[in-house]
Amino acid sequence: MKNNCFHREIILVLVLSLGCLLNLKAQQVDTLYIDSSFKKANLIEYSKINGSQPNNKYNYFYFSFKNELNSIDFNIKNLNDKPQNLLLEFSNALIKEISLLKFENGAFIEQNTTGIDYSISNKPIKHRLFAFKIRLQPLETGSYKLNLKKEKGKPLVTSVLIKSESLFNSQSSIQLILLGLYYGISLLSVCFSLFVFYILRNSSYLIYAIYIVFLGLFISSYTGLFSQLFLDESDLFNKYKHYVLFSEISLLLFVVFSQKILEAKTYMPNLKKVIDVLLIILISIRVLIHFFFTDFFEHYVSVFMNLWYSVFLTMVVLITIQIVLYFKTNFKRSSLFTIAYVFMISGVCLTILYHGYGLVNTIFYGLPFIFYSSFLEILFLTFTVILMVKDIYDDRNALSKKLVFEEKKNLYYFIKGEDQERKRISRELHDNIGSKLSYLKRFVEDNIENEAVNDAIDNICNDVRNLSHEISPSDLKLVGFKNAVSDLTTNLSSKTSLNVDFKNYQFPSKLSENTELQLYRVIQEVLNNILKHADAQHIDVQLIGHDDYATLTIEDDGRGFNIKTQEKGLGLKNIASRIQQIGGKLEIDSKINSGTSILITIPI
Amino acid sequence: MDNPPKKILICEDHQIVIDGLISIFNNQPDYNVLDFVKDGNKVLSTIKAKNPDILLLDLNLPNKNGLDILKDIKLHHPQIKVIVLTMYNKENIVKKVKQYNGDGFLLKNCSTEDLLRALDSVCESKIFYLGKGIKNDVVETDGFLEKIRITRREKEIISELMKGNNVPQIAKNLFISSHTVETHKKNIFKKLDIHNSIDLIKLVNEKQLFS
Numbered sequence A: 001m002k003n004n005c006f007h008r009e010i011i012l013v014l015v016l017s018l019g020c021l022l023n024l025k026a027q028q029v030d031t032l033y034i035d036s037s038f039k040k041a042n043l044i045e046y047s048k049i050n051g052s053q054p055n056n057k058y059n060y061f062y063f064s065f066k067n068e069l070n071s072i073d074f075n076i077k078n079l080n081d082k083p084q085n086l087l088l089e090f091s092n093a094l095i096k097e098i099s100l101l102k103f104e105n106g107a108f109i110e111q112n113t114t115g116i117d118y119s120i121s122n123k124p125i126k127h128r129l130f131a132f133k134i135r136l137q138p139l140e141t142g143s144y145k146l147n148l149k150k151e152k153g154k155p156l157v158t159s160v161l162i163k164s165e166s167l168f169n170s171q172s173s174i175q176l177i178l179l180g181l182y183y184g185i186s187l188l189s190v191c192f193s194l195f196v197f198y199i200l201r202n203s204s205y206l207i208y209a210i211y212i213v214f215l216g217l218f219i220s221s222y223t224g225l226f227s228q229l230f231l232d233e234s235d236l237f238n239k240y241k242h243y244v245l246f247s248e249i250s251l252l253l254f255v256v257f258s259q260k261i262l263e264a265k266t267y268m269p270n271l272k273k274v275i276d277v278l279l280i281i282l283i284s285i286r287v288l289i290h291f292f293f294t295d296f297f298e299h300y301v302s303v304f305m306n307l308w309y310s311v312f313l314t315m316v317v318l319i320t321i322q323i324v325l326y327f328k329t330n331f332k333r334s335s336l337f338t339i340a341y342v343f344m345i346s347g348v349c350l351t352i353l354y355h356g357y358g359l360v361n362t363i364f365y366g367l368p369f370i371f372y373s374s375f376l377e378i379l380f381l382t383f384t385v386i387l388m389v390k391d392i393y394d395d396r397n398a399l400s401k402k403l404v405f406e407e408k409k410n411l412y413y414f415i416k417g418e419d420q421e422r423k424r425i426s427r428e429l430h431d432n433i434g435s436k437l438s439y440l441k442r443f444v445e446d447n448i449e450n451e452a453v454n455d456a457i458d459n460i461c462n463d464v465r466n467l468s469h470e471i472s473p474s475d476l477k478l479v480g481f482k483n484a485v486s487d488l489t490t491n492l493s494s495k496t497s498l499n500v501d502f503k504n505y506q507f508p509s510k511l512s513e514n515t516e517l518q519l520y521r522v523i524q525e526v527l528n529n530i531l532k533h534a535d536a537q538h539i540d541v542q543l544i545g546h547d548d549y550a551t552l553t554i555e556d557d558g559r560g561f562n563i564k565t566q567e568k569g570l571g572l573k574n575i576a577s578r579i580q581q582i583g584g585k586l587e588i589d590s591k592i593n594s595g596t597s598i599l600i601t602i603p604i
Numbered sequence B: 001m002d003n004p005p006k007k008i009l010i011c012e013d014h015q016i017v018i019d020g021l022i023s024i025f026n027n028q029p030d031y032n033v034l035d036f037v038k039d040g041n042k043v044l045s046t047i048k049a050k051n052p053d054i055l056l057l058d059l060n061l062p063n064k065n066g067l068d069i070l071k072d073i074k075l076h077h078p079q080i081k082v083i084v085l086t087m088y089n090k091e092n093i094v095k096k097v098k099q100y101n102g103d104g105f106l107l108k109n110c111s112t113e114d115l116l117r118a119l120d121s122v123c124e125s126k127i128f129y130l131g132k133g134i135k136n137d138v139v140e141t142d143g144f145l146e147k148i149r150i151t152r153r154e155k156e157i158i159s160e161l162m163k164g165n166n167v168p169q170i171a172k173n174l175f176i177s178s179h180t181v182e183t184h185k186k187n188i189f190k191k192l193d194i195h196n197s198i199d200l201i202k203l204v205n206e207k208q209l210f211s
Helices: A002-022 A164-199 A203-221 A226-228 A239-261 A269-292 A294-299 A301-326 A331-357 A371-445 A452-470 A481-495 A514-536 A570-581 B015-026 B040-051 B066-076 B091-099 B110-126 B154-160 B169-176 B176-192 B197-207
Strands: A032-034 A041-042 A045-048 A062-063 A069-078 A084-090 A097-104 A107-114 A131-136 A140-149 A154-156 A160-164 A499-505 A538-545 A549-556 A585-591 A596-603 B004-010 B031-037 B054-055 B080-087 B104-107
Touching: A032 B197, A041 B104, A045 A203, A062 A069, A069 A131, A084 A226, A084 A269, A097 B015, A131 A140, A131 B176, A140 B197, A160 B169, A164 A203, A164 A371, A203 A226, A203 A239, A203 A371, A203 A549, A226 A239, A226 A499, A239 A269, A239 A301, A239 A371, A239 B176, A294 A301, A331 A371, A371 A452, A371 A570, A371 B110, A452 A549, A452 B080, A481 A514, A481 A538, A499 B031, A514 A538, A514 A570, A514 A596, A538 B104, A538 B176, A549 B176, A570 A585, A596 B176, B004 B015, B004 B040, B015 B031, B015 B110, B031 B040, B040 B066, B054 B066, B066 B091, B080 B110, B091 B104, B154 B169, B154 B176, B154 B197, B169 B176, B176 B197
Parallel strands: A032 A069, A499 A538, B004 B031, B004 B054, B054 B080, B080 B104
Antiparallel strands: A041 A160, A045 A069, A062 A154, A069 A140, A084 A131, A084 A160, A097 A107, A097 A140, A538 A549, A549 A596, A585 A596
16 A cells, blocks of 8 residues: 555656646646545645646645635545545635535535634534544545635635544644643743833833733634634624734734834934834724725725735834844843844744745644744743843842942941041040140139139049040050050949950050051940940950951840841941951841840951 | 259140240249240250250140150150150050150149149159159059950850860851851960860869859
8 A cells, every 4th residue: 555655656746747847738636545544635736726727836725816716626535445534624714714515416515614704613623723524435536625715805825734633633732732832931921021010110011911912812813723712602703803903913012012122212213203103004004904994995905915015014124223223232132132023023024925925835833934933032022021120130239239339438438537526526625625724723723722623623624534535535546555445444334334344365566556446436336335225234345366366355245136137227337337447357146135246356 | 043944845735735834934943944846746856956954745746646755855865854744644654654764744734833843853863753643553454464254155155165066066056157156266265375175175174164
């Protein structure tokens, strides 16, 4: 059997090529022979179209703008001694009316009639595309006729395949998996862009989400899924019209979204205006043709469709120019968008060439090229959107980094200014007011000789001196850092109920003046904080010198705090900034109800 | 009076103090105020020009620290008597003035009597004159004479070390960073003058550090 079949094919090829060479007019159409190994065949090779031989060089049927009713005749012979079940599948899901007739008892008898003007229940089998069952008895030769009715004035393109039942089933399920994958990715992209829209409140992402939804609807109506799933028994809505509507809305959304992505409003406002006008022209032509002036346009469909195609092409060129211009602004986004755009445009252009002029075949593995191209388009557009979001977050991060840096810088200058001002006031108190008080005291002593006034002035002298010292340790170099810290702790112990214990273990004496001043102010600040917030009884302040670094430890037995949840107050930021300024390291370790330990390490 | 009056140079940046001092010395035949200097940097040059016997020196002069001025004077003009006249009543400053061979230490709010006594004293003897009411019991806080005090956090770390735990384990147990533990550990070793955990265990057992 197989050998027979092989021979038959060789002979067929020879005859065909010979026919082509000699330009034979009397080309005989072959009968389709079916044996047990039969998988599929393209009907056009075995058919007569409208009663004459096909001179179609493509492997699909193309009926141009003019004629309305078309018929296809073919013969099939079953070589088997078993009955054969075959399926006749149309790749075009939007044919107005299809009838299958069989030659029986000297006349063609109608088997089934279906089409988009009929309800789904009229479909011979449940399938997204139109398909007919053909059953052949053992060794039977069947003569069939297909009558195709197309929309008035529009061309019709479809390939018709005859498949064995098993191949039909396996191919259908593979196609359904591919479609499922497409809608899975679409759904993810929609969810993602809606989420981004919710977070960022930028209409681009909402437009993108709606675009994917309508693109999905368009693909579903083009592949026949939509009418199978949603338009079950409804006759109210023409199934060809929803296809047109979805494609127009998708186109509109795509163009709007592309203008957003390319920031056309900012960078190329004039081009955007032209594109907007072209878009309105495109959509009005299509909507008018299909929804309002159907009868009038029917006579001039080819004219209007050609007009539509040329306007569309102009718009494609303009958007391409926009992309090229946008490369300068954002290379990465532009590149990704270009890839998506190329897929979209190639899908649409091939589909136009196929449906409008029958020039190229766009059906691969049972699904149209535009299905694959829009799949890849969505993939790359989603990448583009992800990149857009990343750009925004990068910008925000850079901004917040800058803010943190600015804040640190401001704090640094704030502290520096505060220190300078404190130093000035302290000096003023100590030197100027102190000196004047001394003079006053001596004057009172020598001239008035009043013990009480004298003591009062002495008291004021002491207060001024202490206050001056508290405000700023301007005399650290004179007094010595360790002595100053010792005085500070002693003072705190004597003034409050706190027990402050200061110890010094070989703390270096040769630290710079600034380091000593900052450390002193840190100790002051920490002790102040403990006094204000910690509710402590005992504080340890320890200075310890090592070979190449020194440490300052301040521990209290107060109520402690949670480092992770406690907001950094100005005091703590102040301390951190001072430590950073002298190149030290600050470690705070505190737990609720078990005190706080502050460990500062500074290089020597 | 057999001796000529002693020549005094006032190093002080507050006019009111200068005026007060001058008015005191106007009534004193033994002392004569040569001049006053307000800028720390000009003290030495004025000394060269005027050649005073006694210097009344404020420690807080603009541009140059009083202690540094004292050091320089005693280096180049050891014969000049220097009495420090300051607002600071601090033991260690007194100590430093002594160390740099100053001759006396007075508070600015001292009485006229105290001031004149100080001048007389430094002119007649080499004994350091300390004004009334000045603290002089210097407490040395440095070194290991000091009683060792272990803080609460350090005690926690010692007891962890005694259990034989290493730094990462201790950090985990005490919920602090390894670096913090390491620093505390080094501080403990430094304080106790030991070098490893074995010494620590010995020391704790011998001296019963926690008892």
